[in-house]
Amino acid sequence: MPIAFEKVSYTYAPNTPFAYEALKEVDLAIEMGKISAIIGPTGSGKSTLVQHLNALLLPHKGTVTVLNKVINSQQKTKDLKSLRQHVGLVFQFPEYQLFEETIIKDIMFGPLNFKCTHEEAKNKAYKALSLVGLEFDLAEKSPLDISGGQKRRVAIAGILAIDPEVLVLDEPTAGLDPQGAKAMMELFVKLNKEEHKTILIVTHDMEQVLNYCDNVVVMQDGKILNHQRVSDYFERGNQVNEIHMHLPPILAIKEDLIEKGFKLEGEVTDIDTLAKSIAKELGYE
Amino acid sequence: MNNITLGRYIPMNTVIHNLDPRYKIMAMLTLMVAVFLPSGFYGYSIIACFVFVVLLLAKVKIQMIVRALKPMIFMLSFLLIINILIIRTGYVLFTYSGFTMYSDAIFQTLYITVRLFLMIIISTLLTVSTKPLDMTLGLEDLLSIFKRFGFPAHEVAMMISIALRFIPTLIDETSRIMKAQASRGVDLKEGSFKEKIMAILSLIVPLFVSSFQRAEELADAMEARGYAPSAKRTRYKQLKTTYKDVIAITLVFGLLGGIIWISL
């Protein structure tokens, strides 16, 4: 059962002079078990969309269905709270949500809120700590004593410890250095492939979309502009620039070479195959 | 958040709105003094009429005043009951099986009620017709008289205006933190006492931590732009006295004079 949005509309500050319609009759079905990217310019509604997934926001019109739970304007948030155990949402710059005395206690906070025993929560916390690549000897440190990149990982561990089936992340790699960003994305791939988690990533990084995601949802002005497999989306001649996103460098160079006369036969899927294809065409093989 | 609209600034283009904030602050203080003088029935009627006229000029809605006064009703009713039981002066109004109600009980309560209402209305008049920043400017100017005694008028004004600038930002940030923690299962309504404490901590600690960091970064930015609290600086916004301000303050002083005379 996919995650489904049916004619969902949402307005901020309704009935006031500041009313702003962030989602306009959105129809969307997100494939379970895949990594989907959600892209679009600032203000296109991405943030509003994902906050419906764990009932932080209730649609004013229409219905959202997640993991067999139906969410519409008639629901009481109380009934939907349990959804948050199954849909983990990580906001942008999540470092600011750390507050506990020690790192391990902070990671345990989530599981404890969902009625785990102290033992269970501790185990989940340690498991999450190692998943994000942090050493166990950090466990007793204060979350304020570590670097920004480490704080980011602790915050994400805090959600992973809840062990949700669906993981939604808003720009998880913003501000991280290249190695940190790569490790983060590889973790998500691992969670998807090994634990079959459904992953949604809101991002501006087209290279990330190309390298790590299966599907891409394109938003603009509160509506869904496009929803395709990543491989189809980046097919030659497609309007990636319809929303002024920059082509990932590998595709940009490929385009450029082809425009200037190269054929580049054969499968060009990554930098190594591109290099091989160029070398072959130039007779250097 | 809309409950804080009590007395909040409402942008309009009235005579009162356009008065210089320094004069409005002085007028408000003067009127407060007048309210505290024992001027009797006539005195308070005059003050009330004056205030009523200002309310009209400032185009303040009756609902706003009613909302500002409503919270007091409960307390005043309570006071009335206590006074009826305790006060035994004045003439007898009414007797019933051993219990006597005296007139002064009513009058004292009325007296307090009128004063309280007038004070609330007068301060609401100020806040409703004056932008917070303009009030800060007015305060800064008025308080700078005390600079010679070491009072940091400018620094206080700067603190207030920065606080005002960041209120919406802090509200947004609180909302964000609440959502982030809600996503981790925080529920402020349910749970044991301990759980509720943790829930509140999970909101307050991040807010404090980020506020401290913000303060540090802000201080750096201010210094980098040449700010030094004790140093001399000019001010972009200048307040100018107009004839309307002079008339207004003269009227208010005149009123005070009259009230003083009546009270004697």
Place this chain on the structure above:
Amino acid sequence: MGKPIVVNHLTFSYDQQTDVIHDVSFSVEKGSYTTLLGHNGSGKSTIAKLLIGLLEKNTGEILIDGLVLSSDTIQLIRKKIGIVFQNPDNQFIGSTVRDDIAFGLENHLVDPAKMDGIIENYAARVQMSEYLNQEPTRLSGGQKQRVAIAGILAMSPDILILDEATSMLDPEGKEEINNLVEELHRDYNMTILSITHDIEEVKNSDHVIVMYDGKIVLDGKPNDVLNNEKKLVSLKLDVPFSVKLAERLKHYGIDIHNPIDTEGMVDQLCQLRLKK
């Protein structure tokens, strides 16, 4: 006069134990666009704060326009340098765009009667004229950074330091600011020192300095400094795609000059194809 920025043997630590910056020396030529790269924690942001005296060095010397930075010269030096910080909200002091630009003018004792003219002029320069009376909560990150730049321009500094000024912005905001800075560099011949992660920005600069663990490890032209993939990876830096590609083409015997220039690389490949 001397060069706009000269740093000699600078050392700094917060706790007198571990050096955040160790024996750092570099200089920046007048009118140049210098980028300062380094992994998170390499000390690059600390350099910015040291240059305007927000932090006090332990040892070494800082010269701005020939003036030695000290408690006597600090106010004068802060007039010569404008700095844009990373967080657009935490450097926006005024309650409106106007008020924020005015803040710097007030600090420098500008005549209030002249302020409106100056504010309007520089707001126009950064394309924020329509937003003069807006509150910061209604502005995007890019817009707030533009206001920060307007406030700086109003003081006519010779040197502009950008401390990761675009890292919290979305791609649109990044582009806005990068374009604006480039314009300022061209039109006013400002000396620019940009602390950044953005490899695109580095490509367009004339001078790049790379830090690692508190020390300077590379200093030179982008072409010379950033051509080695292995080196860049060991320094925990982002490697430009074209450099990675050139590295792999080398294995096939194809030699690309100056791979940091993507267009140049494409041209070279086209030339090779025609020769075949």
